Amino acid sequence: MKKALVFTLMAALVVGIPLTKKYFKSETLKEVEIEQVTMQTIKASILASGQLKHEEEVKLSAEVIGKVSKLYVEEGQKVSKGQLVLKIDDQTYVAAVEQQQAAVDQQRVAIERQKMVVENLARQWKRKTKLFEQKLLDTDAYDAITHQYSVAKIDLKAGYEQLKQVEARLEQSKDQLSKTKVVSPIDGTITSLDIKEGETAISGTTNIVGSSLMTIADPQSMLAEINVDEADIANINVGQKAEIIAIAFSDTPLSGTVESIASSAKVSRGSQSLSFAVKLKLGENADISLRPGMSCRAEVFTRGEQNMLAVPVKAIQTEEDNDKDLVENFVFVLSDGVAKKTQIKAGISDDSFQQILEGLDKGVSIITGPDKIVRHLKDGDKVAIADNEA
Amino acid sequence: MTKSPYDVSEENLASESPKSLTIFTNIFAAPQKAYEDLKYAYPVAFPLLTIVLLNMALIIALYATIDYEWFVDHMVEMQAGDVTKAEQDQMRQGMEMMSPSMMGGFGAVMAGLGIAAIYCIQALYFVIVSGITNDGFQFKQWLSFVSWSSLPSLLGTLASAVVVFTSTDGQLSPESLNPLSLNELFFGMNAIEGMGNILATTDITMFWSIALLTIGYSKWTGKDTIKSFMIVILPFVLYYGIRLLFI
DSSP: HHHHHHHHHHHOOOOOOOOHHHHHHHHOOOOEEEEEOOEEEEEEEEEEEEEEEEEEEEEOOSOOOEEEEOOOOTTOOOOTTTTTEEOOHHHHHHHHHHHHHHHHHHHHHHHHHHHHHHHHHHHHHHHHHHHHHHSOOOOOHHHHHHHHHHHHHHHHHHHHHHHHHHHHHHHHHHHHHHTTTEESSSSEEEEOOOTTSEEOOOOSOOOOTSSEEEEOOOOOGGEEEEEEEETTTTGOOOOOEEEEEEGGTTOOOOEEEEEOOSOOOOOOOOOEEEEEEEEEOOOSSSSSSTTTTTTEEEEEEEEEEEEEEEEEGGGGGEEHHHHTTTTEEEEEEETEEEEEEEEEEEEESSSSEEEEESOOOTTEEEEEOHHHTTOOOOOOOOOOOTTTOO | OOOTOOOOOOOHHHHHHHHHHHHHHHHOOOHHHHHHHTTTTOOOOOHHHHHHHHHHHHHHHHHHOOOHHHHHHHHHHHHHHTOOOOOOOOHHHHHSSOOOHEEEHHHHHHHHHHHHHHHHHHHHHHHHHHHHHHHOOHHHHHHHHHHHTTTHHHHHHHHHHHHHHHHOOOOOGGGOOTTHIIIIIIIIOOTSSSHHHHHOOTTTTHHHHHHHHHHHHHHHOOOOHHHHHHHHHHHHHHHHHHHHOOO
16 A cells, blocks of 8 residues: 555656646746838848959069079069069079070081082082093092082081071070069069079979069059859849958948959869859949958849848748758748748848748738747747847 | 574575565665665666666657757857857767767767766765775675665656657757756756756755665664764765865
């Protein structure tokens, strides 16, 4: 009897307390923020990130190897087209020119000498031809002089060809010598100076130290180059307005216009998806010092301003059904203290609002936050409006 | 010849060992009798495995029912005050990499090992006390003693299971799962930290276990109830004292 009583009490404890708590304790209401469905002005836009760049920018690299003997510019200095900016030690190249010049001279002397040999043999050949015709010279001797004369003429021809060869080498050496003087190809400013006097400049295109000398850019030609995802590129057109925010000046939005769209896609760094490079020309901007290489994000407005039925973006939840390949959007409507899951059809959006095409009427109260509650809200959950909303 | 109360020979055990199920019934309804029986035969496996397996089953059931996305957010939120935003994101990513069943399996194994470790530590404490008082009891006897005395904790486990199985939305936080905890029954404090957390991890069955330990200790060693209570309560005082210091 006693045992039965104890185990009955235990069973009551185990089942009774949790069930009593569940069904009789006043349910904790989830405190939510609400907003009404209203007409909003939406500027449909596409967000993308990229970098500020100079439209006209050249990277100078060395075409010959050598120690930098003189640097005529410093970073930030303005330079004009054709201005000497850097000189590479030319001792070796001057010596090479002199050597090739001497070879040319030597070849010219050799040709003069061969010319005299040919003239001499020509005279001999004429005399011996007359003697041969008078039968005073045997055939062997005549053939010998004829052969000598022909070979001498060929040697002269070879001498001329040899001269062309050494002259070409001389031109090559002069060209190498001229490349020891680096000049600016454009009017602009030195935006990056990657080498110092005494360091060795290395020719080549690989990114090794010494291969890049400096970058010269036209500061007036600053633009933003953003990477637009291939899914969005169809909505971008030349001439569309954009708002650009350089990360360094996040409080100062810059105006811009789409200037060009790349014709082919590429895989941008740090991403696996394809994107198109879109160049945005910067408008008249506030007095801020923009520098190439600065990170920026841009909002390109793909459609004009429109007044439409909309809800805050944060109120919209998405449910994916991978089996049916369906993506459904829904919001929670506040109805008699209960969150009612309501499916919607969403249209265009901007940073804050999303257009409602179907599912909601103007003036309906929808639950917009806080995010941590909305994210886990279920259809039929009892909710209360948060104090700051009441 | 009079038999020693500590005679644990096979012959003695065979002749006097009551069934574990009888002890199980008596530990709740007639504890004096249960400890009398346990003095001669002290099975460990039955109570220990019952407690460990039921707790493991509870954790697996919890993670099978839980709204995992909500749970991840809840766990991250619990750490929000102590870690940076980047660390929270890392924690979220780490948890999202694990499936609920994997998390449940891992949690169940950890809980099983934890319970066994706690009982071993408690038994070790009684072994040390035995060493001082020379009462002749050994580790296995004390482990059996502690395990049987902890059986009331099953009520908390079963009550938690009722909460899990009657949940409709799966939004169950482990720290407020036990409806028999002091926090759930009386205080309703924030169970995530501080005093609320201590109260949430202490349920009323603990007092039942302390009472059983006192009765059993007194029965086994012949010490009076006050002395037995003082010895039994000391580890609990130490444990809660340390937790209070870190609030």
